[in-house]
Amino acid sequence: MSFDTPDDRRYQESHEWALETEDGVKIGISDFAQDELGDVVFVELPDEGEDVTAGESFGVVESIKAVSDLYAPVSGTVTAVNEDLFDAPELVNEDPFDEGWMLAVDPDDETELDSLLTAEEYEDQVA
């Protein structure tokens, strides 16, 4: 089975992606991760204004069968939360790279992104 892995963003071994945008770094989980989880039924995210730390848990995503921690790919302050996920967590399954985004973060140090996996490296990991 093959998974989408857009190369416009970077990835973590723990399956989150990070995309640099004008509004900050957007964060979500990969196509592989959503498929592994199965039907996503609940997402718990921090509030706007809270700080997240690279490598540390910032929330959870729950499928019917499991609870999984979400790990921040970069450190920074949360500038936006995808509130659509509270009513429609299935967006994570349906469109993990776009509609299913989770947070936008104003990064403390943009170079942190460079230490993340490229799409190619991430694909090798999940192959």
Added chain:
Amino acid sequence: MSLQMPPLRGVHDERGAKVTEFGGWEMPVEFDSIQEEHRAVRESVGKFDVSHMGEIEVSGPDARTLMQRLTSNDVTALDVGDSQYATITDEDGVIIDDTVVYRLPDDGDDHAFLFIPNAGNDEAMTERWRTHRDEWGLEASVENQTHEYAMFAIQGPDARELVLDVVADPDCVSDLSRFEATYATVEGTDSESESESECWVARTGYTGEDGLEVIAPWDDAESVWSAFDCQPCGLGARDTLRLEAGFVLAGQDFERETNPRTPYECGIGFTVKLDTEFVGRDALERTKEEGVEEKLVGFRLVDRGIARHGYDITTTDGDVIGTVTSGTMSPTLEAAIGLGYVPVEYADAGTKIRVDVRGRPKKAKIETPPFVDTV
């Protein structure tokens, strides 16, 4: 310890199933999507491979006595082709396992039974039956046939129609009432030629829907499984379905060592017939007279969140009063539901409780299962 494989392990792989370890077996947990599979069973029909369940046949002159003394229900109430839900309890009345007991056709004057222990319990139950048989000097044969049979559950409102389509003698199956069973020939779809398999077909199941369970010879598993042309479902959907129906799961809602419970605490006191003699009877009679201190209850979360096995149940003031044993997001209700033990004074429907979800108290209310309409 290596995992036991169901006969269809390769077939499930080809179908793209995700697998998981369950009771020492590697079993499909999800084929397409738990919600999709769940809906298929509630709205039409789905099929489950439950070949990890055990099969133990007990026969001979004293088979009935042995079954009566080791299960809590009354096997003398069973005519040939009847079945009953029962528990297997220890001297203290604590549930070791729950099971369905089928009465097979008699062999001359001898009775014969088939019972279905939970996955991974077949060897221990075979041992238990043989040890007690010898201790009591009874004459009965106890055969562990877990690796001789595959078992499939065809469940949902359209399940009977589907099964009737593939059995050679539909009349004998269409006449089955709930908890009745019969031998029936399933016309398989073997790739080389038309095949026929004699199966034990029972109007039983554990989803809350109408349906049948089919016990097929291990070597015929593939053709019988293929004969039922419907949505394959994994153990993930089986868990959400049984939980919506309020059915308990061995190893999760009760476990002899870590969470010892009597049938009365579990809400399955109807499986206990105190006018029969069985291991645990005296203890259970005392329990019934004295009443239980804790009860398994259902609950529904009012707040957003999902209660999981092991989470604390508290009062509205935050005092811990119990533990969640099963919890999920109900695909039918689109609400978080669960089961857990609380002191009886908190067990009434409508009682407000809290469930501690990762340090956050979530509002919840006690609700009497089943959570959805069942047959």
